[in-house]
Every structure is written in structure tokens, then in C-alpha cells.
Amino acid sequence: MSKRIGMEVAIAAAEAAALCRFDVAAVYPITPQSHVAEHLSDIVADGRIDAEFITVESEHSALSSAIGAAGTGARVVTATSSQGLMYMHEVLPIASAMRLPIVMIIANRAVSGPLNIWNDHTDIMHERDTGWISLFAQNGQEVVDMTIQAFKIGEHRDVMLPVNVNMDGFQLTHMVEPILMPEQEEVDKFLPAYKPYAMVHPDTPVSMGTLAMPEFYAEALKAKDMAMAASRKIIAQVWKDWEKQFGRKYEPIEAHRAEDAEVLMLTMGSMGETAEIAINELRKHGVKAGLLKLKLWRPFPFEELKKLTKNAKVLVVTDRAVSFGGPGGPVCGEVKAALYDEPNRPKIVNYLIGLGGRDLTISDFVDMMKRAAEATKKMPAEAYEYYGVRE
Amino acid sequence: MKALVENFDIFAPRLVDKEEYFCAGHRACQGCGEALAIRQMCKALGKDTVIANATGCMEVISTLYPTTAWKLPWIHVAFPNAAAVGSGVEAGLTALRRKGKIADRYVKTVAIGGDGGTADIGLQALSGAMERGHDMLYVCFDNEAYMNTGIQRSSATPFGASTTTAPAGKASFGNKTWKKNLPEIMVGHNLAYVATACHSYPLDFIEKVKKARKIKGPTYIHCFSVCPTGWRAKSEECIKLGRLAVETGVFPLYEVEKGKYRMTIDPPEKLRPVEDYLKPQGRFRHLTPDQIKIIQDRVILEYKKLQNKIKCSKSWDELAK
Ligand SMILES: Cc1ncc(C[n+]2csc(CCOP(=O)(O)OP(=O)(O)O)c2C)c(N)n1
Numbered sequence: 001m002s003k004r005i006g007m008e009v010a011i012a013a014a015e016a017a018a019l020c021r022f023d024v025a026a027v028y029p030i031t032p033q034s035h036v037a038e039h040l041s042d043i044v045a046d047g048r049i050d051a052e053f054i055t056v057e058s059e060h061s062a063l064s065s066a067i068g069a070a071g072t073g074a075r076v077v078t079a080t081s082s083q084g085l086m087y088m089h090e091v092l093p094i095a096s097a098m099r100l101p102i103v104m105i106i107a108n109r110a111v112s113g114p115l116n117i118w119n120d121h122t123d124i125m126h127e128r129d130t131g132w133i134s135l136f137a138q139n140g141q142e143v144v145d146m147t148i149q150a151f152k153i154g155e156h157r158d159v160m161l162p163v164n165v166n167m168d169g170f171q172l173t174h175m176v177e178p179i180l181m182p183e184q185e186e187v188d189k190f191l192p193a194y195k196p197y198a199m200v201h202p203d204t205p206v207s208m209g210t211l212a213m214p215e216f217y218a219e220a221l222k223a224k225d226m227a228m229a230a231s232r233k234i235i236a237q238v239w240k241d242w243e244k245q246f247g248r249k250y251e252p253i254e255a256h257r258a259e260d261a262e263v264l265m266l267t268m269g270s271m272g273e274t275a276e277i278a279i280n281e282l283r284k285h286g287v288k289a290g291l292l293k294l295k296l297w298r299p300f301p302f303e304e305l306k307k308l309t310k311n312a313k314v315l316v317v318t319d320r321a322v323s324f325g326g327p328g329g330p331v332c333g334e335v336k337a338a339l340y341d342e343p344n345r346p347k348i349v350n351y352l353i354g355l356g357g358r359d360l361t362i363s364d365f366v367d368m369m370k371r372a373a374e375a376t377k378k379m380p381a382e383a384y385e386y387y388g389v390r391e
Numbered sequence: 392m393k394a395l396v397e398n399f400d401i402f403a404p405r406l407v408d409k410e411e412y413f414c415a416g417h418r419a420c421q422g423c424g425e426a427l428a429i430r431q432m433c434k435a436l437g438k439d440t441v442i443a444n445a446t447g448c449m450e451v452i453s454t455l456y457p458t459t460a461w462k463l464p465w466i467h468v469a470f471p472n473a474a475a476v477g478s479g480v481e482a483g484l485t486a487l488r489r490k491g492k493i494a495d496r497y498v499k500t501v502a503i504g505g506d507g508g509t510a511d512i513g514l515q516a517l518s519g520a521m522e523r524g525h526d527m528l529y530v531c532f533d534n535e536a537y538m539n540t541g542i543q544r545s546s547a548t549p550f551g552a553s554t555t556t557a558p559a560g561k562a563s564f565g566n567k568t569w570k571k572n573l574p575e576i577m578v579g580h581n582l583a584y585v586a587t588a589c590h591s592y593p594l595d596f597i598e599k600v601k602k603a604r605k606i607k608g609p610t611y612i613h614c615f616s617v618c619p620t621g622w623r624a625k626s627e628e629c630i631k632l633g634r635l636a637v638e639t640g641v642f643p644l645y646e647v648e649k650g651k652y653r654m655t656i657d658p659p660e661k662l663r664p665v666e667d668y669l670k671p672q673g674r675f676r677h678l679t680p681d682q683i684k685i686i687q688d689r690v691i692l693e694y695k696k697l698q699n700k701i702k703c704s705k706s707w708d709e710l711a712k
Pocket residue numbers: 425446447448449470471504505506507508509534535536537538539540545
């Protein structure tokens with residue numbers, strides 16, 4: 001049986017990766033991910049698992065050496081944040097094109113300009129189209145669970161894609177939370193040993209990462225996209241397996257009091273927990289409010305979203321990132337695309353919130369919901385609003 | 392040595408692996424020194440090797456999907472990161488072997504890149520990999536410019552060469568900087584073995600690769616690779632130009648074993664004038680006698696610096712006594 005313990009979430013993420021018995025970790029430190037890097041190296045240094053830890057000189061090299069190691073058939077973990085994730089950017093689509101199921105733990109953080117180490121979701125949004133599966137955790141427990149699930153999802157023969165697990169920097173990484181930490185035997189039972197499709201080794205000589213002319217390049221992209229599409233089924237299966245073994249349920253969108261809700265809010269990451277309290281407050285005052293917590297950013301759960309928003313009048317989409325000159329926040333753009341063809345779609349109100357660690361309180365969510373409810377009568381003039389931000 | 396070369400057909404099969412690991416049919420230019428050097432390197436490395444290749448001519452000409460010229464297991468990821476990819480390969484092989492997931496047999500990791508992928512954009516990854524002490528040989532194939540993308544200058548481009556980003560023109564004599572001394576930077580990483588080589592001296596190069604292969608730890612070989620296309624030279628002069636580079640002292644062949652410098656190919660008693668080397672190459676065509684004189688003086692100076700190291704350096708073993 002899993003033991004309930006109090007643990008800092010960044011450390012718990014590293015513990016979860018260790019439970020998956022990774023062979024190689026290649027990590028470069030950056031706030032607020034550093035405790036993941038440090039703890040992974042602790043685990044290896046203490047001989048708690050048999051693995052190599054590469055103290056790379058940059059994030060570009062972290063992911064590059066992760067690819068090299070995964071190319072040999074090793075189970076590989078890395079972790080980063082913000083500037084580090086962007087520094088890796090060149091290599092992200094190559095990892096997915098090479099179909100290497102590396103797992104990356106991301107402590108989400110704002111990106112520089114101005115320098116800011118606090119949480120928002122800008123870093124991962126820049127990597128949206130690199131062909132990685134993206135999971136979003138709401139709390140420490142989900143970070144642990146998703147890290148373990150990530151290996152099983154990515155390594156499935158129908159998927160073979162890298163997976164990133166997103167946890168809000170500081171809000172999650174630096175919190176001590178009660179966590180049910182699975183036992184080693186439980187994880188061993190859940191996660192089979194990794195059977196790589198190809199290995200760069202003289203016994204199985206292959207050329208990995210070749211050049212493709214126009215007559216093949218498009219096929220490679222399509223294959224990646226097909227794997228991404230195929231992963232929907234595998235993710236659902238892995239989550240079912242997880243629920244059966246550990247009793248905790250996972251869905252692409254977790255709905256809270258949404259069935260009869262007239263005003264729905266959509267969140268991603270840790271703010272879901274704060275928003276949930278706000279929804280309960282509103283319900284107490286007779287407002288038909290509900291909440292959708294997005295857990296799966298890629299592949300995006302279009303069908304689930306359509307079903308869950310069918311009866312709502314207003315959908316408040318919160319975004320912790322900006323798409324400059326775009327249609328609103330990146331999540332909102334996706335939501336609008338998902339609902340465009342629906343005959344009964346809600347009005348959509350988009351708030352850009354929590355940028356660069358800007359605090360979000362329960363009353364902020366209550367206020368946003370109340371103001372958004374007005375949209376049934378009159379839509380706001382602007383496509384999106386920077387909530388509580390000075391001119 | 393002379394007798395050996397004369398009877399090369401008799402001796403070569405015993406000296407050089409007959410197996411081809413870098414096969415014919417790739418798309419390198421006629422007279423490509425870099426492809427020849429890779430072929431020689433692979434013969435020296437043998438079967439139990441994994442290659443991590445940086446983007447550049449050699450990757451592009453050898454692995455046009457769905458074909459490959461490589462019989463050795465080979466991985467390419469991007470331009471700046473061959474050394475980092477190699478680090479991961481080495482770590483992966485080490486972990487998997489220790490855990491009994493692959494055959495319990497030694498496999499050498501070798502990372503390779505061009506001068507651009509090594510001296511410029513890949514220098515950080517190379518320095519990191521060498522400093523961390525991976526059991527990895529890195530071979531730089533230096534054709535003195537970014538050839539894959541059309542002969543742009545790199546930090547390994549020699550003084551006075553005309554390239555597409557440092558062209559000779561009315562107000563310019565071409566590249567204004569002196570070639571970066573990458574082998575010396577590698578010596579600064581305290582590697583047990585650093586060497587320079589050239590495909591025009593195949594036995595010397597093969598010997599060096601074999602030596603480096605045996606060392607458990609990071610090693611570095613800088614292989615001068617003639618590029619007739621980029622140097623505006625005749626393709627049939629590839630081998631000759633490599634020899635002229637050595638005989639003029641432009642690119643001396645030496646090795647640094649545990650800190651001890653040693654010449655491996657003795658240049659002629661009196662170095663040939665650099666002009667012999669510069670003349671057959673279109674990239675130096677515009678140089679005036681004064682500019683050639685500047686190059687000549689610098690070559691002599693660098694050569695003397697090297698000789699001084701050969702005279703004064705002692706191996707670490709000797710020093711530790
Ligand atoms: C990040 C990045 N910048 C630029 C390029 C374009 N590029 C590809 S190969 C190359 C030059 C390669 O030169 P070198 O390493 O000397 O190898 P060569 O082709 O001369 O053998 C360049 C500039 C790239 N692929 N990636």
C-alpha cells in the first residue's frame with residue numbers, strides 16, 4: 001500500500017521518476033525546477049537506483065544527451081523550466097520525430113523579458129507544436145501519478161512519443177503536500193520494463209535521425225501526428241489501469257459541478273484548486289457555476305470539451321500565457337477552435353491571469369465568474385482581458 | 392616507411408580493416424577529403440562502435456532517407472550537439488550494460504562533427520562532454536568552413552581565405568582572423584590523448600584513432616580534411632593538398648599523449664614555402680605577395696611554438712615521479 005507522506009512536490013516528482021527505475025537522467029538546474037535536478041542526483045548518488053546522472057553544461061545538452069541515451073534504448077528522464085525549456089527548443093521536435101519516449105518534468109515558469117522566475121504557462125506554450133504529449137498536474141499527487149503514467153503512455157508501441165509533465169513553479173514545486181507515494185512493487189506492477197523499438201548498438205545497427213527530402217518529410221510529420229492521435233486511446237487506457245490499481249481517477253478534463261452549470265470556468269494547473277473553492281462559494285449563493293480542469297494539453301481533448309460545455313451559457317477560459325496579437329490566450333484559441341462547429345456553444349470570455357506569478361485569490365475567481373455571467377446579455381468589447389493588470 | 396608504402400598492396404590488408412563501415416554510394420563531392428577520412432576512421436574503429444554525428448556535409452551526404460552509408464550504428468540529432476548526444480549514448484550504453492540489458496561487451500562511443508559543429512556552435516557541448524570525462528572519442532573533420540551550407544567562414548577558416556561570408560573584395564582580402572587552435576583548447580581539458588591528423592596520411596590517422604579508441608575516457612582528434620569544392624581546387628588534388636599542408640607546416644601532424652607533445656609525421660628538414668600550398672587553391676588566389684608573407688611568418692611562428700612544446704613538454708607520468 002502507498003504511504004501518505006508530507007513531501008515537497010519537486011522532490012516527490014524526482015521520487016516518482018526513481019520509482020520508474022530510469023536508466024539515465026540528464027538535467028540542468030533552473031529555478032523553480034532545481035530541487036528536481038538535485039534530488040534526482042541524490043537518488044543516483046545514494047545508489048537508490050542503478051542509473052547514470054549526466055551533469056550537462058546546458059539544457060540544450062540535457063535534452064540532446066537524453067536523446068542519445070534514449071537512442072541506446074535507455075529509459076530517460078529530464079527536467080527543466082522557462083529559459084531552460086526554450087534553450088532546449090531546437091531539440092524538442094527532434095526527440096518526438098525520433099519517437100523516443102523521454103519523460104520531462106517541467107516546472108512551469110514565466111519567460112524572461114523582464115526576467116521573472118515565478119509561475120505562468122508561457123514556457124510550455126512555446127513548445128506546444130513540438131510533438132510532445134503534455135500533461136498538466138493540479139497538485140502534488142497528480143505530479144507523482146502523472147510522472148509514472150508518462151513513462152507508460154510514451155513507451156506504448158502505438159505512441160512512442162516523449163511526454164512532458166507540467167507542474168506550476170513554486171505553487172507546486174515548492175509546496176509540501178500530503179502525497180500517497182506508491183510502493184516500488186506497485187509501480188513495477190503498473191509499469192512494465194521498457195522495450196525499445198530500435199537501439200543504436202552494434203548488435204542492432206541502425207541509422208537514427210536521418211535526412212528526409214520533401215518526398216518523405218511530410219510523411220514523418222504525419223506519422224508523428226498519427227501517433228499523437230493514437231495516444232488518446234492509450235492515455236485513456238493507462239488512466240483506467242491507474243484508477244484500477246491506485247483508485248485515483250484521471251480524465252483529460254476533470255469536471256466539477258459542471259452538469260447543470262450555466263457559467264463554466266476552465267483552468268489548467270494548480271489554480272484549479274483555488275477556482276474550485278470559488279465555484280463552491282458561488283453555488284452557495286445560488287449561482288449555477290461549474291469548473292473544468294484541463295489535464296491534457298496535448299493531444300487536446302476536443303470531444304470531451306464539446307460534451308462538457310454543451311449546456312453552458314458562458315465559458316470562462318483562463319490563460320496563464322499571452323499570444324501577442326493573437327485571438328486571446330493559447331488555451332482560449334484552442335477552446336474556440338474546438339467549439340466552432342457546435343450548434344449550441346457557450347459564449348466565451350477569456351481572462352489572462354496569473355502572469356509571472358501574479359497572485360490569484362478565491363475572490364478573483366468569484367469576481368471573474370460574476371462578470372463573465374453578464375456576457376449572456378452583452379459580450380465584452382475586447383476579445384480577452386488582462387485581469388487586474390494596470391494600464 | 393618507404394618500403395612499406397611501396398609495397399602498400401601487400402601490407403595494407405594487414406594494416407587496414409578490409410571491411411567497409413562507411414559505404415560507397417553516398418553523395419559526397421568528387422575528391423571529398425572528409426568522406427575519405429571518415430572511411431579511414433571507421434576502419435580503425437571497427438564494429439563495436441556507435442557514431443554520434445553533428446549536422447553538416449557528412450550527415451547530409453550519408454543518410455538520405457531511406458538510404459544510409461553507415462554500417463556502424465549511427466545517430467544524428469542536430470548541428471550543435473554531437474558531443475552531448477555522444478555523452479548520452481555513452482551514458483546509456485554504460486547503464487544498460489551494467490544492468491544486463493545489452494550484451495556485456497565494450498562498445499566505443501565516437502562523436503564527430505565538422506569544424507563549424509565543433510569549433511563554433513558545438514564548442515560548449517564539446518567542452519562539457521570532455522570536462523565531464525565521458526568515455527568518448529571526438530573527431531573533428533576540419534575542412535575550414537561551413538561547407539554544407541555553402542562555404543561560409545568558421546573560426547577554423549584560415550587567414551586570407553575567401554569564403555562566402557568573408558569574401559575577398561575591393562576592400563577585403565577575405566577572412567581576417569587566424570585559425571582557432573582547437574587541439575590546444577582540448578589539451579587544456581586535460582585529455583589523455585589529443586592528436587591532429589589528415590586523410591592524406593591514412594596510416595598515421597588510423598594509428599591515432601586506434602590509440603584513442605583504447606583509452607577509457609575522453610580523447611580528441613582534429614582531422615584536417617581537404618574540401619576541393621570549398622577551397623576552389625581540383626578534386627584530384629585532394630590528397631596532394633593534405634600533404635602540402637603538412638610539408639609547408641600549415642597543419643603539422645602531432646599528438647599529445649598525457650601532456651607530452653610528439654611529432655608523428657616529420658615534415659621535411661626545411662619546410663616548403665606556404666605558397667606551394669596556397670597556389671593551387673582558388674580561395675587564396677587574390678592574395679598579394681605581402682599578404683602571403685604575413686601568412687608565411689605566422690606559419691613559421693606557430694610551427695616554432697609547437698616545436699617548443701615538443702622540446703619542453705613532459706608526460707604526466709614523468710612529472711608525477
Ligand atoms: C542551429 C543551426 N544553425 C545553423 C544550421 C545550418 N547549418 C547546417 S550545417 C552548417 C555548417 C556545417 O559546417 P561544418 O560543421 O564545418 O561541417 P561541414 O559541412 O563543413 O562538413 C550550418 C551552418 C543548423 N543546421 N543548425
